[in-house]
Amino acid sequence: MNCIVIIESSNNKIENSTFECISLANKISDNIIAITDINDEKIIKSINADTLIIIDDIEKIYLYDEEIKKYEDSFFIMSDSLMNKKISSQLSEIFKLPVLSNIIDLKILNSGFYCKSSSYNNNVISGINIQSGSCIFLIKNNSFDIDILNNKKPELIHLKSKKNHLFKMKIFNKKEINNKISLNDAKIVISAGRGLKSAGNWEMIEKLADLLGAATACSKPVSDLGWRPHSEHVGQTGIKISPEIYFAVGISGAIQHLAGVNSSKKIIVINIDSDAPFFNNADYGIIGDAFEIIPAIIESLRKNINDKS
Numbered sequence: 001m002n003c004i005v006i007i008e009s010s011n012n013k014i015e016n017s018t019f020e021c022i023s024l025a026n027k028i029s030d031n032i033i034a035i036t037d038i039n040d041e042k043i044i045k046s047i048n049a050d051t052l053i054i055i056d057d058i059e060k061i062y063l064y065d066e067e068i069k070k071y072e073d074s075f076f077i078m079s080d081s082l083m084n085k086k087i088s089s090q091l092s093e094i095f096k097l098p099v100l101s102n103i104i105d106l107k108i109l110n111s112g113f114y115c116k117s118s119s120y121n122n123n124v125i126s127g128i129n130i131q132s133g134s135c136i137f138l139i140k141n142n143s144f145d146i147d148i149l150n151n152k153k154p155e156l157i158h159l160k161s162k163k164n165h166l167f168k169m170k171i172f173n174k175k176e177i178n179n180k181i182s183l184n185d186a187k188i189v190i191s192a193g194r195g196l197k198s199a200g201n202w203e204m205i206e207k208l209a210d211l212l213g214a215a216t217a218c219s220k221p222v223s224d225l226g227w228r229p230h231s232e233h234v235g236q237t238g239i240k241i242s243p244e245i246y247f248a249v250g251i252s253g254a255i256q257h258l259a260g261v262n263s264s265k266k267i268i269v270i271n272i273d274s275d276a277p278f279f280n281n282a283d284y285g286i287i288g289d290a291f292e293i294i295p296a297i298i299e300s301l302r303k304n305i306n307d308k309s
């Protein structure tokens with residue numbers, strides 16, 4: 001059965017979560033059709049697919065409904081991101097298919113599919129039998145291995161929509177949020193909360209992130225206060241991430257925050273208050289003042305790096 005994979009990128013780099021989807025697709029299907037709006041051959045050659053459909057704007061896939069309908073004998077795989085939530089709802093309407101999110105395992109059966117979906121902060125894993133010919137699966141980040149094998153030479157198809165965009169928009173200027181590691185891709189995330197007191201105190205968080213090759217994140221109040229950009233806000237109403245290591249510095253651990261970070265493989269909490277609820281969800285906890293602990297960690301890492309060089 002054909003598998004259609006939606007390619008997600010940021011700063012002209014394909015997200016690791018998309019490579020997870022491509023690897024999974026190649027394991028369970030023998031005909032992979034990838035859809036992207038990246039039109040740079042150097043970048044798209046890393047996509048291990050049989051067919052590569054290039055459109056102008058992936059977030060407006062509904063404009064290509066007539067053109068992509070011929071692939072209706074397919075199922076869909078894409079990472080469980082904000083962008084793909086939008087895209088999956090458009091595909092669901094075009095192909096009249098159900099959408100399943102937070103998928104951590106997926107198999108094709110003779111009669112349909114079997115998948116596992118994680119919910120309630122990873123506390124419930126549901127096994128789901130799907131007895132329909134097709135479905136749209138949103139894959140939870142860091143749930144599947146990335147296979148670096150790239151042995152396919154995809155047929156390139158450039159699609160032009162016959163329809164006009166419903167809304168017209170002119171972009172005057174594009175500003176990159178930052179050129180650091182994307183939050184979705186990061187193996188290590190250093191996140192900080194209101195305990196840091198002011199925007200100026202993020203310098204030490206950024207230094208630590210640089211030393212560890214990590215991305216930075218924050219709690220909701222921090223982005224509401226304008227101390228950090230909204231693109232760093234994690235939690236129930238923000239980005240949901242599952243890095244290998246999540247550092248929570250000066251964050252109390254409210255349930256709404258945990259909803260976005262609870263599936264991190266290891267959680268390290270630094271908080272001055274030994275009763276902070278985050279300690280109940282931590283693998284390692286440091287009780288103390290972030291303004292003493294973070295500089296001490298930075299100094300020790302620097303010493304380690306200097307000793308090695």
Ligand SMILES: Cc1cc2nc3c(=O)[nH]c(=O)nc-3n(C[C@H](O)[C@H](O)[C@H](O)COP(=O)(O)OP(=O)(O)OC[C@H]3O[C@@H](n4cnc5c(N)ncnc54)[C@H](O)[C@@H]3O)c2cc1C
Pocket residue numbers: 192193194195196218219220221222233234235236237238249250251252253254255256257260270271272273276288289290291
């Ligand atoms: C509908 C809804 C949705 C929400 N969605 C989200 C969401 O997506 N993401 C999110 O984060 N929140 C969300 N919230 C808010 C959430 O309930 C909490 O209010 C918020 O997470 C608290 O942020 P915080 O931990 O940074 O701040 P605080 O609760 O103020 O905690 C600050 C912490 O810093 C510690 N601290 C203080 N000084 C130091 C120091 N020097 N060193 C170390 N530690 C120190 C304190 O002990 C405290 O634990 C939502 C709330 C609602 C109602």
